[in-house]
Amino acid sequence: GAVVSQHPSRVICKSGTSVKIECRSLDFQATTMFWYRQFPKQSLMLMATSNEGSKATYEQGVEKDKFLINHASLTLSTLTVTSAHPEDSSFYICSARDPTSAPRGAKNIQYFGAGTRLSVL
Amino acid sequence: LAKTTQPISMDSYEGQEVNITCSHNNIATNDYITWYQQFPSQGPRFIIQGYKTKVTNEVASLFIPADRKSSTLSLPRVSLSDTAVYYCLVKWGFQKLVFGTGTRLLVSP
Numbered sequence: 001g002a003v004v005s006q007h008p009s010r011v012i013c014k015s016g017t018s019v020k021i022e023c024r025s026l027d028f029q030a031t032t033m034f035w036y037r038q039f040p041k042q043s044l045m046l047m048a049t050s051n052e053g054s055k056a057t058y059e060q061g062v063e064k065d066k067f068l069i070n071h072a073s074l075t076l077s078t079l080t081v082t083s084a085h086p087e088d089s090s091f092y093i094c095s096a097r098d099p100t101s102a103p104r105g106a107k108n109i110q111y112f113g114a115g116t117r118l119s120v121l
Numbered sequence: 122l123a124k125t126t127q128p129i130s131m132d133s134y135e136g137q138e139v140n141i142t143c144s145h146n147n148i149a150t151n152d153y154i155t156w157y158q159q160f161p162s163q164g165p166r167f168i169i170q171g172y173k174t175k176v177t178n179e180v181a182s183l184f185i186p187a188d189r190k191s192s193t194l195s196l197p198r199v200s201l202s203d204t205a206v207y208y209c210l211v212k213w214g215f216q217k218l219v220f221g222t223g224t225r226l227l228v229s230p
Contacts, residue, residue, distance in 0.1 A: 006164070034218075043208060044165070044220045059217075093164045109155065110210075112164030 002028050002098035006113025013084055014121055021079045021116045023094030029074035030096035034110060035067070038091040050077040084120045092116045125211055125221040132227050139196045139228075143209035143221045146190045152212035154185060154192045159206045159223075168207075169194065196226075204228045 003026040013019050023033055031052045036044040048069055049057040056069035066088075068080040077096075081088055095110040125145045133139045148154070153172050157165035169176060171183040171192070182195040196203060209221040 004164075043223045046218055046220075091162070095164070108153070109167055109170060111167065112157075115162065115164050117162065 002026075002096070002111040004094065004096050004111045004113045006094050006116055008116060009114060010117045010119075012119045012121065015085050016083055019081045019084055019118060021081075021092055021094070021118075023077045023079070023096070023113055025075045025096045025098065025111075028096075028098040030077075030098065031074060033071060033077040033094055033096045035069060035077075035079050036093045036095070038093060038115075040091075044093060047079075081118065084118070086120045089118055089120045092118060125209060125213075125219045127207075127209065127221045127224045129222070130225040130227065132229065133199055134229050135200055136198050139199050139203075139226060141194045141196075141207050141224045141226070142191055143194070143211075144191045145209065145211045145213075145219075145221075147213050148189055149212040154183070154189070155210045156181070156183065156192075156194045157208045157210060157220075158203075159208065165208060199226075199228045201228050201230065 005024045005026050007022045011019055033050040035047045037047050038044045046059050047062045050069045050071040052071045052074050058064045066082055071077040093112055093115040095112045097108050097110055127143050153170050155170040156168045158168050159165040169178055169181045169183045171185050173185050176183045184193040204227055206223045206225050208223050212218050
C-alpha cells in the first residue's frame with residue numbers, strides 16, 4: 001500500500017514559537033492531502049484540506065493564519081503552527097489519497113502518516 | 122444534528138467475532154464508507170471500504186444496509202493484537218468528511 005511519512009514524530013516547544021510539520025507521500029503523487037488534529041481519547045477532527053499548487057481549504061473554526069499549510073509539490077505538504085500556545089498541544093496527523101494503489105473496488109482511500117505529538121510548554 | 126456515532130468501547134476474548142456498528146444518518150449518496158484501525162500514538166490504518174451490501178477482505182467484513190444509514194464492521198476471530206480503536210469515516214450530505222466517534226476494542230486472553 002501507499003506510504004505516507006510524517007516528521008517529526010514528536011516536538012516540544014516553548015510558547016510563542018512556531019513549529020513546522022512535514023507530510024510526504026513516499027511512493028505516489030498526492031494532489032490532495034489532509035491535516036487532522038486529535039486530542040486524547042477523542043476522534044480525529046479534520047482541520048484542512050491541502051491542495052497542490054493552490055490554497056488550502058480550512059474547516060470552520062480553524063484559524064488559517066495560525067495553522068499555515070503549504071502544498072508546494074505533489075509529494076510534500078507542510079503544516080506550520082505559528083506562535084504556538086499550550087492549548088495547541090495535540091496529536092497532528094496528515095493523510096494523502098492515492099487513487100492508483102487503492103485495493104480493487106475501493107475509492108479515494110486516505111493513507112495516514114504516523115502523526116506528530118506537539119507539546120507546547 | 123447529523124452525527125457519526127459508534128459505541129464507546131467493546132470487550133471481547135480471543136477467537137471471538139466482534140461486530141462494531143457506526144451510525145451515519147446523513148451520509149452522502151455517492152460516497153463510500155471506510156473503516157480504520159488506530160493504535161496509540163499512530164496514524165489510522167485502512168481496514169476495509171464499501172458502498173452497499175457486503176464487502177469482505179482478508180481481515181474483515183463490512184455490512185451496509187440498503188438505507189446506508191449505518192454500517193457494521195465484522196472482525197472474525199479476534200486476537201490480542203486487534204486491541205485498538207476503530208473508526209468509520211464517511212462523507213456527510215454536504216460533502217464534509219467526518220470520522221466516527223471511535224470504538225475502543227479490548228481483546229482479552
